[in-house]
Amino acid sequence: MLSLWGAAQRATAMQGGTLPPPRFVFLEINRSCNLKCGHCFYWTENDDDRPDYLSGPRIQEVLSEFRDMNPAGKVVICGGEPMLDLETYFRVTRQCLLLELCCLSVVNGTRIRSEEMADRMILEGPDEISISLDSPDPAVHDRARGVPGSFAKAVAALRLLVAARRRQPRRQNRIFVMGLIFDESYRDLDRFYDLVLNDIGADKLKLNFLQPSFGGSDGGDAFFAAHHRVDPEELTRLIMACAAKYGLGLNPVWLQQVGMYFRSLNAGRQMQRGWWSPVRTREHICNTYERNIMIDRYGMARLCFSHAFRGMQLKHYGDLRRFWETSEDVRARMRGCNRLCGISHSVRRESSTRAATEASAGEVSPGPVSPQGTTSAIVRPCESM
Numbered sequence: 451m452l453s454l455w456g457a458a459q460r461a462t463a464m465q466g467g468t469l470p471p472p473r474f475v476f477l478e479i480n481r482s483c484n485l486k487c488g489h490c491f492y493w494t495e496n497d498d499d500r501p502d503y504l505s506g507p508r509i510q511e512v513l514s515e516f517r518d519m520n521p522a523g524k525v526v527i528c529g530g531e532p533m534l535d536l537e538t539y540f541r542v543t544r545q546c547l548l549l550e551l552c553c554l555s556v557v558n559g560t561r562i563r564s565e566e567m568a569d570r571m572i573l574e575g576p577d578e579i580s581i582s583l584d585s586p587d588p589a590v591h592d593r594a595r596g597v598p599g600s601f602a603k604a605v606a607a608l609r610l611l612v613a614a615r616r617r618q619p620r621r622q623n624r625i626f627v628m629g630l631i632f633d634e635s636y637r638d639l640d641r642f643y644d645l646v647l648n649d650i651g652a653d654k655l656k657l658n659f660l661q662p663s664f665g666g667s668d669g670g671d672a673f674f675a676a677h678h679r680v681d682p683e684e685l686t687r688l689i690m691a692c693a694a695k696y697g698l699g700l701n702p703v704w705l706q707q708v709g710m711y712f713r714s715l716n717a718g719r720q721m722q723r724g725w726w727s728p729v730r731t732r733e734h735i736c737n738t739y740e741r742n743i744m745i746d747r748y749g750m751a752r753l754c755f756s757h758a759f760r761g762m763q764l765k766h767y768g769d770l771r772r773f774w775e776t777s778e779d780v781r782a783r784m785r786g787c788n789r790l791c792g793i794s795h796s797v798r799r800e801s802s803t804r805a806a807t808e809a810s811a812g813e814v815s816p817g818p819v820s821p822q823g824t825t826s827a828i829v830r831p832c833e834s835m
């Protein structure tokens with residue numbers, strides 16, 4: 451049955467005690483990585499315990515159960531750098547195609563190095579492919595990513611994807627850039643949009659604001675301490691100027707929350723403690739508990755990425771639904787949570803654009819498409835987070 455849960459319906463349903471189905475499943479497939487980003491520690495991990503990861507058949511079962519819960523649901527493939535495990539990566543994307551679930555993924559671009567791989571991404575890969583760029587300035591990106599040449603690889607991957615989509619227009623995948631906004635990149639916003647939209651010809655630059663380092667421990671977060679200072683007024687002005695110049699159709703509530711986020715950081719203490727710093731956003735801006743299930747590589751389901759809230763180990767078909775329907779205690783605690791991750795695309799309530807806000811107000815199931823892409827052009831209402 452087609453699920454038609456608009457934003458207003460969702461809110462009314464939640465208030466009335468009816469639980470709408472989850473809209474997103476975030477599926478972590480690995481932890482290893484081939485870059486060395488200062489803002490992320492995943493590259494210090496490995497996949498040596500892969501035998502304990504959720505198995506291929508169990509992943510398939512979980513995706514099928516998600517499809518049964520919400521035929522208009524969206525699957526987000528997470529890592530590490532998920533394209534280091536191509537077998538699992540494309541198994542998940544193909545299963546999403548077969549199940550008619552929209553699939554999204556963010557990658558660092560290093561594994562899209564040929565026309566063949568770009569064609570494969572367009573034909574068998576995610577509906578929405580985002581490549582991360584930390585700046586339009588190669589030197590800033592390479593420094594943040596810890597590996598010289600990573601900017602050139604990311605931009606080359608984007609160009610290969612744009613060209614591949616021209617060759618293979620049937621699926622209409624979206625090609626985005628996930629752009630990190632931190633002290634060294636925010637003043638370059640105009641150049642960032644120009645590079646992404648005009649030079650590369652990607653569909654969108656998604657602004658992603660620096661949070662404490664991913665995967666960090668309480669042992670210190672030098673990157674976050676050194677790079678979180680962004681002038682909120684200047685950033686807001688720059689975003690508004692780009693919105694006018696590039697016709698971005700931004701959501702003013704989101705923009706106000708971006709300013710609030712950096713004001714909260716600037717007043718914060720113990721920033722070198724990263725996620726363990728006491729700083730919180732001044733407003734509650736997250737709604738992950740109304741829409742998301744995050745599943746880690748071992749099959750532990752949670753309502754957000756934080757381990758501060760309980761999860762449930764998924765063992766059998768039916769567990770996904772059981773977890774979703776029996777987590778009211780977690781939701782009650784999360785409704786009062788102002789942790790810094792609230793600003794992330796994955797969990798915040800407000801979309802950055804009015805178009806995305808409207809799209810999520812009228813979610814419909816994606817059109818049918820086969821793994822071989824044998825149907826004609828299909829515009830998938832797959833707008834992400």
Ligand SMILES: C[S@@+](CC[C@H](N)C(=O)[O-])C[C@H]1O[C@@H](n2cnc3c(N)ncnc32)[C@H](O)[C@@H]1O
Nearest residue numbers: 489490530531557558582628660661662663664
């Ligand atoms: C964890 S990465 C995984 C996918 C892939 N390895 C990549 O870099 O695109 C997903 C996204 O999180 C972003 N990210 C990593 N650390 C971050 C941080 N501390 N604050 C905000 N975004 C961060 C990355 O830039 C990337 O766009």
Ligand code: SF4
Nearest residue numbers: 483485487490530558
């Ligand atoms: S952000 Fe992505 S590319 Fe950078 S270390 Fe983390 S997982 Fe790797």
